[in-house]
Amino acid sequence: MTTNVLAKDIPQKKHAEPFRVESMNADAPEMQLVRRMAANDPAALEELYSLYGQRLYAYAVRLTGDPARAEDVVQDCLVAAWKAARRFRGEGRVIAWLLSIVHHTALKSLRRPTYEISEAMQETLPAADAPLEEQAQRSQQAHRLREGMQNLSPEHRAVLELVFYQGMSMEECAQICRCPVGTVKSRLNYAKAALRGVLTRAGINGEDVK
Amino acid sequence: MNQHERMNELLPAYAAGGLDDKQRRQVAAHLNQCAECQADLELWQAVRTEIQTENSTLRAPAGLANAALAKIHSEAAQRSAWQPARLWQLLKSQVVLVQKELWAASAIMIGMGFVITMDTQNINALQTLAPLAAAAGVAALYRPEDDAARELAMSTPTSPRLVLLVRLALVFGYDLILTLLASLWLTSIFPAIPFSQLILGWLAPMTFLSMLALALSLVMGHDNAILVSYSAWIFQHIPALADEKSVPLMQFPQWVVQLVEGYAHLWSQPTLLFALSAAALAAALWLVGNIEMRTPRSQESFG
Numbered sequence: 445m446t447t448n449v450l451a452k453d454i455p456q457k458k459h460a461e462p463f464r465v466e467s468m469n470a471d472a473p474e475m476q477l478v479r480r481m482a483a484n485d486p487a488a489l490e491e492l493y494s495l496y497g498q499r500l501y502a503y504a505v506r507l508t509g510d511p512a513r514a515e516d517v518v519q520d521c522l523v524a525a526w527k528a529a530r531r532f533r534g535e536g537r538v539i540a541w542l543l544s545i546v547h548h549t550a551l552k553s554l555r556r557p558t559y560e561i562s563e564a565m566q567e568t569l570p571a572a573d574a575p576l577e578e579q580a581q582r583s584q585q586a587h588r589l590r591e592g593m594q595n596l597s598p599e600h601r602a603v604l605e606l607v608f609y610q611g612m613s614m615e616e617c618a619q620i621c622r623c624p625v626g627t628v629k630s631r632l633n634y635a636k637a638a639l640r641g642v643l644t645r646a647g648i649n650g651e652d653v654k
Numbered sequence: 655m656n657q658h659e660r661m662n663e664l665l666p667a668y669a670a671g672g673l674d675d676k677q678r679r680q681v682a683a684h685l686n687q688c689a690e691c692q693a694d695l696e697l698w699q700a701v702r703t704e705i706q707t708e709n710s711t712l713r714a715p716a717g718l719a720n721a722a723l724a725k726i727h728s729e730a731a732q733r734s735a736w737q738p739a740r741l742w743q744l745l746k747s748q749v750v751l752v753q754k755e756l757w758a759a760s761a762i763m764i765g766m767g768f769v770i771t772m773d774t775q776n777i778n779a780l781q782t783l784a785p786l787a788a789a790a791g792v793a794a795l796y797r798p799e800d801d802a803a804r805e806l807a808m809s810t811p812t813s814p815r816l817v818l819l820v821r822l823a824l825v826f827g828y829d830l831i832l833t834l835l836a837s838l839w840l841t842s843i844f845p846a847i848p849f850s851q852l853i854l855g856w857l858a859p860m861t862f863l864s865m866l867a868l869a870l871s872l873v874m875g876h877d878n879a880i881l882v883s884y885s886a887w888i889f890q891h892i893p894a895l896a897d898e899k900s901v902p903l904m905q906f907p908q909w910v911v912q913l914v915e916g917y918a919h920l921w922s923q924p925t926l927l928f929a930l931s932a933a934a935l936a937a938a939l940w941l942v943g944n945i946e947m948r949t950p951r952s953q954e955s956f957g
Contacts, residue, residue, distance in 0.1 A: 486723050493719035501714035506705075515715055522722035523729075589704045607666045608702040609709055614667070632666055640697060 474538040481529035489526055496539055499610060500546050506605040507550035507598045517553055521545045536619060543610060544620040547602060554598055585643065592642035596635055603631045657684065662691055669698035732813055741820070748820050756791045760829050763787035768836040775844060777852050780836060785860035785887060788829040793867035793879040795821045796942065815939050822935075826864055833860065858924035858931075863887055865934035872941040890918045 474495065480488035493500075500521060504514035524545050532541060593601055602621060606612040612620065617628040655663075661684040667673050668681045685691055767783035770776075796818060833856060841849040863883055870879035893915050920926065 489723060490719040493714075493722075497714035497718065498712070501718075502709040502712050505712055506709075511712075515718065518714070519718050519722050519725065522719060523725050526722070526726050585700065586704050586707070589700055590708065593701070593704070604701060605705060607672075608670050608698075608705045611670065611672060613672065629663060635701075636694065636697060639701065643697075 472538075475534055478525075478529050478532050478534075478538060481526055482532075489522060492525070492538075492542075493522060496542055499539065500542055502609060503543055503546050503602075503605055504550050506601050506609075507547065508554060509594065513553055514550075517546060517550045520549045524549065536616065539610070540612060540616045540620055543606065543612070544622075547620050548622075551598060584646065588642050588646045589639060592639045593635075595642075596638060600631050600635045600638075603628055604635055607632070658688060658691070661685075661688070662694060665691060665695050666698050669695055669702050744816070744820050745824065748817070748824055752821060752825060753794060756794060756825060757828065760787045760791050760825075761832060763790075764829065764832045764836055767833075768840065771836075771840055772843070775847075777840070777847055777855060780833070780840065780852070781855040781859075782887075782891070784829065784833040784836075784856045785863040786884060788826060788833075788860045789863040789867040789883045789887070790880055791825045791829060792822060792864040793871040793876050793883065795825060795868060796871055796876075814942050814945075818939065818942050822868065826861075829860070829864075854924060858927035859887075859921055861931045862927040862934070865931040865938065869934045869938040869941065872938055872945065889914075890921045893918045 474492070477488045477492045477495070481492070497518070500518050501514055504517040504521075505511055508514050508517060521542060525542060528545075532538075593604065596604075599621065603617055606617045606620060614625050614628050618625045621628065661681050664673060664677060664681050668678065673681065685695060763783050764780075764787050767780035767787075770779035770783075834853075837849065837852045837856075841847050841852060863886070866886065867879050867883040870882055873879075874882070
């Protein structure tokens with residue numbers, strides 16, 4: 445395999461905006477939405493949700509592993525964003541600000557001891573006894589990776605999701621998780637080692653990881 | 655940090671498609687010569703694919719924005735309840751919802767205290783009856799089982815604690831003003847009665863007995879609350895009655911006599927009674943919040 449092939453395979457900005465910490469352009473459409481929320485325009489919240497709802501929900505599911513709880517988290521995030529809209533200065537991207545709210549709401553929700561594991565959550569736990577058809581459909585490697593990611597802590601899953609789905613830079617990850625950039629990098633390294641360990645134990649070596 | 659480490663650190667962003675052209679070229683050049691970074695990149699690409707595949711099956715639930723807006727409005731309504739205009743509106747709405755008999759019953763009982771005091775020139779009558787009138791009124795504040803107020807749909811949701819406080823202010827305030835007027839009138843007719851002594855004689859006991867009855871009514875219902883609080887009030891008069899009727903308390907064991915006298919003494923400690931009143935009110939507010947959270951019609955029990 446050559447490097448050129450590797451480079452060619454990588455999609456550009458398919459799921460994400462560019463990796464850069466940048467100040468929000470005051471005229472950007474999403475910034476206008478935040479302004480309208482600050483001015484008590486309910487339609488702006490609905491537009492914000494139709495723009496970012498999918499990404500916020502995906503992040504909440506990734507962190508909580510529970511669709512029902514993820515719904516509550518996103519709803520709480522929208523309420524919090526509405527209340528904080530006046531204070532948002534546009535020092536980062538709106539999506540990074542929203543993800544940051546989801547991040548802390550989700551982690552807080554996970555710390556709540558009375559929250560029992562729901563049926564939906566049990567379905568998403570590492571499923572050694574998942575239906576055979578499903579297992580057959582997924583490659584062994586993908587299945588192991590999925591299991592490996594579910595076994596990571598929410599903080600490690602958060603960094604993977606932020607980088608590979610949400611298109612956040614290291615600096616934005618650090619802002620969202622409220623930790624130093626070095627911690628984001630060390631979480632990525634830890635996740636890499638853990639996932640490689642899962643694949644190695646399953647007899648899938650590095651050569652097969654494609 | 656050497657070149658390999660720098661490039662290796664950029665691999666997640668490279669796999670996610672987030673580097674600028676210059677960085678991409680640098681990473682690509684390094685990948686040509688580094689098997690370790692190639693293996694790492696392959697792992698990151700697999701992770702990216704897995705995450706994106708999983709997320710592609712998710713659909714953000716419809717209606718979450720509307721649910722959030724409903725929550726926002728509900729919280730805003732709760733907050734605005736504490737604004738003066740809204741409080742005034744709430745007070746007015748509760749006046750008609752308090753059971754009508756309460757106003758007349760309180761006035762009659764305090765009026766009786768006034769008349770007997772006039773007749774006997776003994777201030778004990780007013781001081782004994784006024785707390786009973788207030789306690790009976792306050793114990794009837796929370797009666798969801800036969801409360802006409804349940805039928806009233808308030809335009810905005812109001813916390814059950816606030817409704818209880820507003821009603822308490824109305825009913826207790828009414829009894830307070832009536833007893834105050836009766837006291838003023840008595841001291842104007844009988845200048846020998848010191849006004850401050852008259853007030854001190856009923857204010858603290860009336861407050862405590864009312865708050866006690868309120869808290870008890872939430873635990874054991876209206877009727878039992880009145881029974882218990884009235885008994886608590888009457889029991890403290892035993893030593894005084896025994897003195898008056900020359901009943902020898904001494905025939906009881908010493909500890910019983912001490913207990914009865916100690917209990918009666920408690921009711922003559924205004925500071926202690928006010929502190930206990932505050933505790934009973936706090937307990938009542940906590941209880942009403944809990945009761946209302948357990949009942950499905952949580953916003954409607956009062957009105």
